[in-house]
Amino acid sequence: MTSNWEIVIGLEIHAQLATKSKIFSGASTAYGGEPNTQACLVDLGYPGTLPVLNQQAIEMAIRFGLAVDAEISSRSVFARKNYFYPDLPKGYQISQLDLPIVVGGNMSILDGDGNEKIIGITRAHLEEDAGKSVHEGLDGLSGIDLNRAGTPLLEIVSEPEMSSAKEAVAYMRKIHSIVRYLEISDGNMQEGSFRCDANVSIKRFDQKELGTRAELKNLNSFKFIEKAINHEVMRQIEIIEDGGEVKQETRLYDSDLDETRPMRSKEEANDYRYFPDPDLLPVIIDETYIAYIKETLPELPNAKQQRFIETYSLKISDAEILTATKQLADFYEAVEKIANTESQITANWVIGDYTAALNRDDLEISDAKLSATDLAGLLNKIADQTISGKIAKEVFEAMWIGEGNAEMIIESKGLVQITDDSEIETIIDQVIENNPSQLAEYIGGKDRLFGFFVGQVMKETKGKANPKKVNEILKKKLI
Amino acid sequence: MSLNKEQIKYLAILSRMDIQDSETKDVVDKLSRIVEFVDQLQAVSTEGTEPMAHPLEQGQRLRIDKVTEDNQREKIQLNANETNNGMYLVPKVID
Structure with a gap:
């Protein structure tokens, strides 16, 4: 069924950077703290507070950029991405749009046939993570924990150049491996430090333009990514082959049901009205600094x-x-x-x-x-x-x-191997003597009984006889 | 350029503002005047000028990666309407 269709996949990977403090405040980023004990006034967007950028987050982003042969922007700009959600206290996420810190780059993977394939990286930009919501056991209300709000993220955006779920997983594994080599992220997927969204579309092989894509959100294990993409591809093929049209939408993968379904909210107001954050100046990075970081790459x-x-x-x-x-x-x-x-x-x-x-x-x-x-x-x-x-x-x-x-x-x-020729010979002699009928059959032409004798010797020595010597000596004895 | 009613309604949704029908005309007029002012700026030729991200001609100052904030939850949550086990409670949101 899939053979008539070309699959096109692009990934947006979010890697939490392993800084001690947040990207714009001095609150701790340690995982697993009591709710809201690591969310300070800056993270909460209190009036009168200002973000101050964490130098380590910049350095980590540069390390990544250098590792994937990207260009490091000498000037990059933070922008506000505006939307309302309870886990986003300021009403906007500080991110980067037009001038990200890392531009371009590439990553080589092995494709399904074991051949090298280069996947282009479009960009990687810095942004802050949001908080977490809990919906269970709160009497119809949602609980908000803002400890994660303000944790630095590096969003790594690939070109739509992967053509199977397996390639997408191979690419994601490579990026995972790189961020851990660089020690810029712990890559812990259970804790959500490394997660991805996948843009999936299909088109006929002779078709030039890309098909309409669906975005699969928050895939946080290699197994789920593969399953979710495969499922989504089949869903789109069925729609188009039945004469329908794929809708551009965001879908969530449900690992229990092994299916994707559309996200209910957030759709109507997908208009983020980005603009440069007036609280932050452009980040200027000079060549000397980049050269210094390059020296320290593993x-x-x-x-x-x-x-x-x-x-x-x-x-x-x-x-x-x-x-x-x-x-x-x-x-x-x-x-x-x-x-x-x-x-x-x-x-x-x-x-x-x-x-x-x-x-x-x-x-x-x-x-x-x-x-x-x-x-x-x-x-x-x-x-x-x-x-x-x-x-x-x-x-x-x-x-x-x-x-x-x-x-x-x-x-x-007492496991020392018996390598002494005379000792092995004695045992072999005994085995031959104890098995006269097998010996007769062997001499009569039943060659495969050779293995029987080897087995008996090994049994006799509890596997300790040197197998090579047993074979050699047996061969001589049985001629 | 002037704005129309539909645009104002859309902006109200995006910015979570409750604008009554009776107020809409007034808001349309006032916001349109701001947009018209921006239109005047558009008349200036900016060819060859690099877009400015900030009026200060400086680079961003950076801070050392160090935890400097301690737990102030108790004080901060005095401002919250409702909490449970340290979490802020809000009307149910789920995707």
Whole structure:
């Protein structure tokens, strides 16, 4: 059904900036405080107060702009976006319209076929967040908590250049990864520090102009974005194929019902009457400042990924996984430095057993008991053939729950690999002697019984015999 | 340019103002005069002039990112009509 249609998606991502204080006041931005304990007179729009811009918010916006190869405006202007809503005390949101701080830029993603695709970034501007409303349990009233009002946001607007829900998710993940590398946002989606609106439209492949778009609001998980966009695309296709027309409107995604529905209010008065905020002067940024910030940028995910591929000869997909967060990339490199296993084997352990254990226990790297040195110690026991890869998994689990380092666990559980030829030979001789009928069948031409003998030897040694040696010696014995 | 009644009604909705029918004509007249004054300004040629965002020829001063405000909820909420568990209560709004 979708094959006749080209899907066009643009994203507006809101990243809460990780400043300590608000964008225009000295109130705290810490998450989870008692309602309205972090909303000061400036945030509440009291008469006689004036906004004073937070220098850190400017610096963070510039860091982002430099990281996506954008132009940093030497002069940018704050404007008032006027609308009435109880969570917006001043009756306007301070935002940027004509002269945003970050202009242009681009981000490379992998498309559905694994090819590189460049997504254009239109702009990124600074603005203040609104408060929060609570509608439940208040006897038909709404409760307003203004702690979030005035928290700095960077709104990152993409070009409409994504052509599937998967691409939109890939782009959003890349931006998420970048803001965390830059340490300008904690990217916490549950707490709403990183959320997005998606503009979705469809058109026939031979059609030049874009179709009418619907805006999907407040998507706050990667899973929901993909589902919401896919759902919206199908809805629009059905409308047009039935001869109807898509209406330009704002829709909310309902994750319980897996559907989008139109927002009821806000529509009639979608006229924000922007004008330059007379309380704020233009922000002037000079070249020296930009150059100074450029110096402090960390290695970014794409550069790191490329370096991992070149330095460690990793698969592209593995390098991408390892560099998705700086924490995981740093962990891998710390292990890689000490471990004598091949880089790809080390990567397999970090991406496989280690990440699986983190996910299973819902832990961050910083919270895990098993350190990079610990894991490298374990891998070195594989490298020097003290244990097999299979036994290593058992040791790993014991290390994970804090039973000690690899050496101690191998020792106490008696897991040292048997590599001594004569010892293995003795065991093989015994296995052959104990299974005369299988031996006869094998000699009679039933080759696959070779595996049976290997299995018996491993069983006899509780998996500790060096598999390579078992194979070698068995082959000689069974000729 | 002068404004008409419909525009005034629309502006009243946007600015949440309750303008009675009996007042509309007066508001139309007065606001139109302001718009006409702006029209006079439009007559000046501004070609080649960069739009000004603020009359002061200065850049914005910045503050250090530091928490300087402490909790004043109790005092501030003396001004609120109704609160519950620290939240301001308002007529139900939901999207």
